Amino acid sequence: xxxxxxxxxxxxxxxxxxxxxxxxxxxxxxxxxxxxxxxxxxxxxxxxxxxxxxxxxxxxxxxxxxxxxxxxxxxxxxxxxxxxxxxxxxxxxxxxxxxxxxxxxxxxxxxxxxxxxxxx
Ligand SMILES: [Zn+2]
Numbered sequence: 001x002x003x004x005x006x007x008x009x010x011x012x013x014x015x016x017x018x019x020x021x022x023x024x025x026x027x028x029x030x031x032x033x034x035x036x037x038x039x040x041x042x043x044x045x046x047x048x049x050x051x052x053x054x055x056x057x058x059x060x061x062x063x064x065x066x067x068x069x070x071x072x073x074x075x076x077x078x079x080x081x082x083x084x085x086x087x088x089x090x091x092x093x094x095x096x097x098x099x100x101x102x103x104x105x106x107x108x109x110x111x112x113x114x115x116x117x118x119x120x
């Protein structure tokens with residue numbers, strides 16, 4: 001198995017927080033990143049199959065790039081801004097309509113998020 005020097009940092013396993021391993025090479029025809037913590041509830045793995053270069057060799061570097069992007073993309077990256085916007089709208093609506101309990105729930109949820117995610 002080829003061990004490639006990686007310059008892009010891998011995010012920890014989303015389920016257990018442990019550092020994952022990256023493996024790549026011709027014998028696996030691409031690359032994969034996997035959690036190897038035996039106590040992890042999910043032990044997730046991302047795979048990328050290498051495409052063939054014009055000379056018939058496998059493009060392992062491209063597969064490594066793909067698998068790193070897949071592993072480092074989290075569902076929350078894409079969906080969190082829309083969720084924050086919806087909570088802020090609920091909060092404003094509740095304020096206008098004197099629905100204090102609903103507004104309190106939305107504000108409490110927003111307050112639990114990191115400040116950089118909030119719009120105001
Ligand atoms: Zn894990």
